[in-house]
Amino acid sequence: MSDPTSTTSFLPLDVLFNNPLFAGGIGLAGLGAAAALARRSAIKGASLIKRRLLADVEISKQDASYPWILAWLALPRPPGGFVTSKLTRIHQFSMKTMAGAVPNKPKHTQFFLQPGYGRHIIRHNNAYISVNREKQSTANHTTGEPHEIITLTSLYAQRHIFEDIFGEAHQLAISAHEGKTMMFASRGMDWEQFGDARKKRPLQSVILDKGVKERIVGDVKDFLQRQNWYVDRGIPYRRGYLLYGPPGSGKSSFIQALAGELDFGVSIINLSERGINDDKLAYLFTKIPARTILLLEDADAAFINRRKPDAEGYSGANVTFSGLLNALDGVAAGEERIAFLTTNHIDRLDEALIRPGRVDVTVRIGETTRYQAAEMWNRFYGDIDHDGNGRKRFLDKLVELDLIPNESGVVKPKLHTSAAAIQGLFLFNKDNMEGAIEMAEGLIPRIYEPEPQKGIKVSA
Template sequence: MTKRSIFDLLVDVNVGAWQKINFKGKTVRIGMVQDDDALREGKKWIIMKAYFATPRMFTSLLTESHDKFKSLTANKTSIYTPNLSHGATWQRTSSRPNRPWESIFLVSNIKEWILNDCQEFLNESEFYLRRGIPYRRGYLCFGVAGSGKSSMIGALAAKLNLDIYLVNLGGKSLDDDKLQELLQACSGKCLLLMEDIDCAFTTKKPQDEEEVHPPQHPNSPALANAIRNVQLPKFARQSKEVITLSGLLNALDGVASGEGRLLFCTTDWKDRIDSALSSPGRCDIWIEFKHATRSQAKSLFEYFYRSDPDSQDTINEDEKPAMDITSLAEGFSSHIPDDVISVSALQGYLMRHKRQPELAVENVRSWVEKGCGQGPTPLLHDGKVDLKVIGNTVETDTEKAKVKVNGVKVNGHMEEEKGEDMVDEA
């Protein structure tokens, strides 16, 4: 067992595992045990042992460890995910740098409304308590893929200084009982995130069951066609454990459900969501996310190029007037049709010209006319690097924007090829 100092110790304490560290000249053993007393619900305890130590030393160790943890996680959002190996608990699995709230661009003043509503809820626990109202608030973010739902939620958690508790309702071994345990163990002040909630559950019908079972005749010619044509229903799951609608609703606002957390659910398919989720205490607020407007495209362009201090084209008060980026942003957004292109597609396009705003404006019209594709992919082969666009078909919400790009881009030249889509092999 290797001894480490407090500053290089990665405390990965599992039940029954022990680690050693050096602290102020003492060797301290740290481990975790689980309480066998059923009345204490199997709580876990961290145990610290050292010879000739004093309570003051252990207190100092805890204080310095806490301060060190805060310094390491400053300006970061911690992500917690379920640990179902021993019951249903949460474990901190990662952290990511805080995303600036200013980097989120929503239509009109929707962003400020969401922030104000969340802040108001977090500051009014006494209001709910005095009136006997369950202290819960939930939001359903729905809309097209790539419209910024997850990005907004991540930036909001950073703005409110909340950790994210992420639960995948379609995860392996997760059922109604374990979901109930998880939400009871969820921190009182956090952001609970359930992504793609529409994939979690559905109500099966007898006729739906028949759709997924082709005829079982080994020599039947219809068998091959049935296997090829069979389509699993949207609700099909490959594990015995399932989350039911009633189980989810009870976990969210049942008698034993937790309070004080912000709930955010996301879906690309609002029509698949049961209306029961809109009841107070569940998903009180429904927020629609669409493709980008010209105003969003302009704001994104300005923020993208003004936020990079290393950019050769970023505004410099001694060299360029402040209107340069603003004028370029207006020119860029004038070529962006409203509610056609996703925010993520726009960001991907700007990344192709990440330090060349003039070039981004120059090429944007052609990019839109050709279907807003992701651009050429660097292909490394035979000791060289080529840029290739291979079998790339892009579809958007309007017929005018449906374009098939099928060619090879080498050394900056596009060679259009006719015929069916094909994939080159290096």
């Protein structure tokens, strides 16, 4: 016998399932759930496949390779004779403008297209690579610039292509800087490349008094070969040089040329820069860019017009004397370093700065000597003054003007001139040596300098 209550309890369900509307609804819901499940598994599967099959490389803007990779990505190359872009599918570019000097053109500007932000696909050696350049939501504390990364993705099986790309990009960067000197400047708490790499200045183009240049270059080269000697003896591998003398005598030019000769860059700190203080200076000294000469121009500037420390000992945003000494050889000072300090006023520097370990070699780059004047003449007019007659008349004129000693060197001149002034005179009279001789009066300085002291002092 059937139970009437149970019959009644089944009846509505039957009715329900027999109802085409309800059955259709259930069917749809089931389909929806199945689709959602499938979608979720597909996403999981895709990310699994992605993890197993793809390889990613992230390059942050802070990394030295970032600009190389950008430059490599923008490189045009000629497949089959056609100059087309390596970027097979990049449609969005951003512009990079570089101004530079080109002979016979007053101003020259170069434009580079580089991949813009977003995702791009490129092909390299038959491998497809996805390039994603993006700005991040975090920013550099000191400059406020957002962090940036480039992510390169390729098939896992083709991951070796990355080594290839980085190798090529590095080579490209090296060849772009060949024959050039990179300059770095402090920006906030960081070092940044300062302007475009400059063409190397040849060492022969800086004319110092006889033997001076050779002596300094020899000393630096000797230092560079002696790293083990320093390490074995537990001495920090550092050497400091101080070049002092009147303006326009070639101090900065020489350091620039020396960097080129050694294939080094130059890292410049301006001690009188606003915002620089002892802590920043010490920090910057610990992370000087590799293979660069540290250049502290106008080393005396940090000590003049300095504010007196307030009650808390704070002396404003300036470097203090002890701050500079500590940066140069305190415990936190970087282990490896070549530093050059320049000043026009050695008398304003403290003895403590010029002690070995901080400054090991002190050289006066003084007023132009007879030797320098003759050498500069040769560089400018050597090819037209074949018999040296022009040079003789020029030097005689300088003796007459009391700017250089006579040939025997007995009579000391009362006036002095700078190499910068001679360069200016020769530049004004390009290919016209008679004009240069005629206008030599212009070399007489309007401001009289005290009697120069000569010499190179090498300590330790």
